[in-house]
Amino acid sequence: MIIAIVNQHSSPDRTVVARNLAVLRARSGRRVCLMTTGGTSESDWCNERSNAGVRPWIDTRQVGSRAVRTRLAALRPLFNDILIDAGTRDTDGCRCVLAASRLVVVPVRGGALDLDLQYRLLARLNGARAFNPGMRVLFVAVSGPAGPDASERAAVLAHVARVRDATLAETVLHAPAAFDYGPGRCVLDAATCDPDAAAEMRTLYDEVYATVPKMVFAVEAQMGAAHALWR
Template identity: 30%
Template sequence: MIVAFLNQKGGVGKTTLALNLAGEWARQGKRVTLIDADPQGSALDWSQQREHAGKPRLFGVIGLARDTLHREAPELARDADHVVIDGPPRVAALMRSALLAADLVLVPVQPSPFDGWASAEMLALISEARIYRPQLTARFVLNRCDARTMLARETAEALADHDPPVLAATIGQRIAFATAAQSGCLVSELNDDTPAAREIAALADAIDGLGIGRATR
């Protein structure tokens, strides 16, 4: 399965979610490759930091910030159980290529009046991709979310009947994510029995529960 984290808005946590999801699947014994399709290369930087710190490699990280991604990602998927794409903000050609590569698109949003609604452009790109890939599945993911706040509840309610719908698993606003990233770690490596680690495990379970197989291309 190829999973792409995409959102036209920057700073919504695509890289953090992509890295920790890839790490969770790797912990489960899955063969995972992460594609850094963001020209900023944050996932590649994390991987290099991890290597310099002498930490073991859990999954491969490859930089492919180019609009041939839809042709190259399926080739990488032949040798992996899961491919995770960390997508770019506001690069239309790369975004289209990532959409055409993916079996599942996850759109991270934060509980705010602005993030609660994906841009019309993002939704248009998903609709456009479905012309060529009608089997493409998409979900919103509530990230950096305190479920106890009214704003978070209002955001979840606003997305409840939306297309794409919201994924059942939500990710909280956790300092552990920033702490782990600074040291080239994943939250599960700091402590696998924290709210952050449990939320990532629940995210992986929710995605697995969608029952998406690898698409025939």
């Protein structure tokens, strides 16, 4: 299954969510690939993780800007789950990723919305449905330690309402990018992690994968078994 993580500005929340979801998914015994549509941050992080001997190990690939559909089609038989940090920019690569994703996760800070950038993202999400009508969109509210307050909630809900069939996660992430847990590490495998932040990520993980019908996993299992017979 392909899950894209996008947001409307360059905050690190998107990358933090992608990495933690990948780690939790790999811990469940799934073959996971963590990808990005630009830059080398995910590749560097995965290499740091491997060099530090942190487990589970996470495979990584670069999406690139050309032949995205072909590349994803080639990777699907190799992995149970592909999580893609699709960035902030409206690129051909990002559009192709959205067109191929089963679910799109959108971390959003209600108190730091750039309305111009946010509306562009909402238009991109709505436009992707023309090519991918089964795509689900899950917004995730991100706030400081004491939030979100009423105005932040209202801002996030207003944007959720502008994307057809989008939903808002019950989980609220409180400052998930506030700490550096060391090279190749995230809150879930840090030696001295923040238990509240780790619990929020686990709850979000449960929500993310609860949005996908169990039938999808049954089909994927059958496809994986068929692929194994031909190897």
